[in-house]
Amino acid sequence: MSFLSLVAKNLFRQPVRAFLACLGIAVGITTVVALGVIVEGFKNSSGAIMTMGEADFFVAQNGASDLSFSTLPESTESEIAAQPGVERTAPAIFHITRAGANPFFFLLGLKPSDISMSPPPLVAGRLIAEGAPDEVLLGDEAAAQLGVAPGDPLKLADHSFQVVGVYHTGEKFEDNGGKASLTTVQEIAAKPGSLSVVYVYVVPGTDVGKVADAIEKAVPLAASIVDIDDYDKVDQGFRIIEALNAAIIVIAVGVGAIGVMNTMVMSVYERTREIGVLRAVGWSGFRVLRMIVTESLLLCLVAAIAGTALGVAAVEGVMRIPAVKSLLEPEYSTDIFVRALGVAVVVALVGAAYPAYRAIRLTPMEALRYE
Amino acid sequence: MSEAPAVSVRGVSRVFEDGRLRALDGVDLDVATGEFVAIMGPSGCGKSTLLHLIAALDRPTEGSIMVGGHDLAGRANLNHYRARDVGIVFQLDNLLPTLSASENVQVPMFGHQRSGRARHRRAEELLGVVGLAGRAHTRPPQLSGGERQRVAIARALANSPALLLADEPTGRLDSESGMRILELLKRLREERRLTVVVVTHDPRVAAQADRIIEMLDGRIVGERIQAQTPAAAASS
Ligand SMILES: Nc1ncnc2c1ncn2[C@@H]1O[C@H](COP(=O)(O)OP(=O)(O)OP(=O)(O)O)[C@@H](O)[C@H]1O
Ligand SMILES: [Mg+2]
Numbered sequence: 222m223s224f225l226s227l228v229a230k231n232l233f234r235q236p237v238r239a240f241l242a243c244l245g246i247a248v249g250i251t252t253v254v255a256l257g258v259i260v261e262g263f264k265n266s267s268g269a270i271m272t273m274g275e276a277d278f279f280v281a282q283n284g285a286s287d288l289s290f291s292t293l294p295e296s297t298e299s300e301i302a303a304q305p306g307v308e309r310t311a312p313a314i315f316h317i318t319r320a321g322a323n324p325f326f327f328l329l330g331l332k333p334s335d336i337s338m339s340p341p342p343l344v345a346g347r348l349i350a351e352g353a354p355d356e357v358l359l360g361d362e363a364a365a366q367l368g369v370a371p372g373d374p375l376k377l378a379d380h381s382f383q384v385v386g387v388y389h390t391g392e393k394f395e396d397n398g399g400k401a402s403l404t405t406v407q408e409i410a411a412k413p414g415s416l417s418v419v420y421v422y423v424v425p426g427t428d429v430g431k432v433a434d435a436i437e438k439a440v441p442l443a444a445s446i447v448d449i450d451d452y453d454k455v456d457q458g459f460r461i462i463e464a465l466n467a468a469i470i471v472i473a474v475g476v477g478a479i480g481v482m483n484t485m486v487m488s489v490y491e492r493t494r495e496i497g498v499l500r501a502v503g504w505s506g507f508r509v510l511r512m513i514v515t516e517s518l519l520l521c522l523v524a525a526i527a528g529t530a531l532g533v534a535a536v537e538g539v540m541r542i543p544a545v546k547s548l549l550e551p552e553y554s555t556d557i558f559v560r561a562l563g564v565a566v567v568v569a570l571v572g573a574a575y576p577a578y579r580a581i582r583l584t585p586m587e588a589l590r591y592e
Numbered sequence: 593m594s595e596a597p598a599v600s601v602r603g604v605s606r607v608f609e610d611g612r613l614r615a616l617d618g619v620d621l622d623v624a625t626g627e628f629v630a631i632m633g634p635s636g637c638g639k640s641t642l643l644h645l646i647a648a649l650d651r652p653t654e655g656s657i658m659v660g661g662h663d664l665a666g667r668a669n670l671n672h673y674r675a676r677d678v679g680i681v682f683q684l685d686n687l688l689p690t691l692s693a694s695e696n697v698q699v700p701m702f703g704h705q706r707s708g709r710a711r712h713r714r715a716e717e718l719l720g721v722v723g724l725a726g727r728a729h730t731r732p733p734q735l736s737g738g739e740r741q742r743v744a745i746a747r748a749l750a751n752s753p754a755l756l757l758a759d760e761p762t763g764r765l766d767s768e769s770g771m772r773i774l775e776l777l778k779r780l781r782e783e784r785r786l787t788v789v790v791v792t793h794d795p796r797v798a799a800q801a802d803r804i805i806e807m808l809d810g811r812i813v814g815e816r817i818q819a820q821t822p823a824a825a826a827s828s
Binding site for chain 2: 222223224227230231234494495498499500501502503504505508584585586589
C-alpha cells in the first residue's frame, strides 16, 4: 500500500461528503477560470484598439469614463504632431452601432489617406478612395454575418454605404467592425470636428515611452495609452470590471474554501482515535500532518481539474452569444490555469491547517481516549 | 539470565485529574528478556495505564522506565521507539476499519520499509504467522473478534520489536479463540525470543505465563513464579 492510496481511502470513506466539498471548490475554480478567460480576452480586444493600423500608441481624452466617450478637438492632432519624435499622426473617431445581430459593431472613422498608409490586410475588394464619403470597409466576420460583399450597399446607423473591401486582421474587434471616412463617421456620431483618439507613429528608433510622456506634458487634455495598464486613464470600466472580477472570485472561492475546511475538520475529528493509533504505532506528528495535508490537496486538485474543465465549458458556452462573440476572443493564458491551481493549493492548505494543527498537538494517549 | 532486564520500571506513578486519581502508585517491575509475564488485577487497578507508559504513549508523573537498557525519558525519538522497539495490542483491537487486514499490518511500516512492495510482502508474511494468510484483503468489520486480535498482533510485530505488550488480547473472545491467541503469543515468544507482557483477567491465560504480577489500586501486591508450562517445555 502506498501513502497516497492510504490517503485516498481516507477521503473516499465518506464519498458524498468528499464529492460535495469538491464540487464547492470546483465551482469557485470554475469562476476563476471563466471570468479570468473572459476578462483577459476583453482586455486583449480592447488592447487591439491600441495597435490598430500598426500605430505605436494612441492619445485619448484624459479622465474619460469610457474610451468610447473620449472626445478631443481636432486641433489636438496638430499639437501632438508638433512634438519631437512623432513621425506622423492619424486622427480617428469611434462609433458603436448595431449591425445585423451584432449590437456592438465598431465603426472606425479614419482619413482615407491614413488608411492607405497602413492598410488592413484585404481579402476582397479595395480600400476607400479619397473623397468617397459613402464607402466602407468591413471586417470579414462582419461581412459574413451581414451577408455582404464588395459592391453591395449597406445601411449602417441610418447611413447608406457601399461596401468596397473586406479585410481580416485577426482581431475580433476589427474583424467584426468596419472602417469609413473620418468626416462621415463624425457626422453619423453627431460630433463634427471631434476626435475619439489620435494614433501616433514615432520616428523609428525613438523611445515610445518618452514621446508618450512628452505629449501628456504638452497637451493637458491628452492621455497617452501605450499599454493595457494605461487604460485606467481613459476608461473607468476597466477598473470596475477588474474589481468585480476580484470580488466574485473572492466570494466564490471563499464559499468553496469553507466547504473544504468543514469537510477536513469533520473528517479529522471523526478519526481522532485512529490518529491516536497511528501515533501509537510510531507515526510522527509530521507524518500525520502530511497525511491530512495530502488528503486536502488531493481533494482540491480533483476540484481544480473539474473546475477548470467546467470553466472552459462555460466560456465556450458564453462565446455562442453573438454580442459576446463580436466583442472578445477568449484568451486561455497559462496564467489563468496557474492561478486556478494556486487557488486549489491555497484552499487545500487553509482547509488542512486547523485539523492538522489539532491532530499533532494531541498526545497519542489523548487521541486514543477521545470520544 | 544475567543480562540487563528487557523492561525495568522504577518507582513509577501516574496521577490523573490534578492529583485526585492515582492510577499508578510507586510501581517497580523488572521483566527479563524473553520472559512471558502476565499482569492481573481488578478493573481500574492501573494495568492498562502501566502498559501505555511502557509503550511510551504517555509519560509517568514520577519514576522512570528503562527498555532495553535505555531510559524512555531520555530518548530523542519516541516515534522510532514506538515503531521499532515495542509492539502493542490494545484492549480494543483498534484496527483502522477502512483498511484491509494486510494494510492495517503495513501501517507501522511507513518510514521503516521504503517500498510499497516490501511492506506488502512483510504484511503477507506476518499474516501467515498469525494464521490469517487467506484473509489479507478482508477489512476488520468482516473479521471475527479473534481474527481481528490476530491482525492486531501481526501489526504489533510489523517492525520486529523485541517487546510485545498485549492488553487483554483474549478478553472479548470465547475460550477456544482465546486459547489460540495465547498459543500464538507463546509460539512467537519461543520463535522470536520476544519478551511478552500480557494483561489479563483470565486465570487460564495467566497460567501459561512464566510469572504472574498481581496489582491492586495502582500498586503491585503480589508475584507468582510458575513452573515451566508443559507446552513451553515441549517446544524448547
Ligand atoms: N487519561 C486518563 N485520564 C483520567 N483518568 C484515567 C486516564 N487513564 C486511566 N484513567 C483512570 O485510571 C484508572 C486506571 O485505569 P486503567 O485503564 O489503567 O485500569 P485497568 O486496570 O486497565 O482496568 P480494566 O481492567 O477495566 O481495563 C481508572 O480509574 C481510570 O479511569
Ligand atoms: Mg485496561
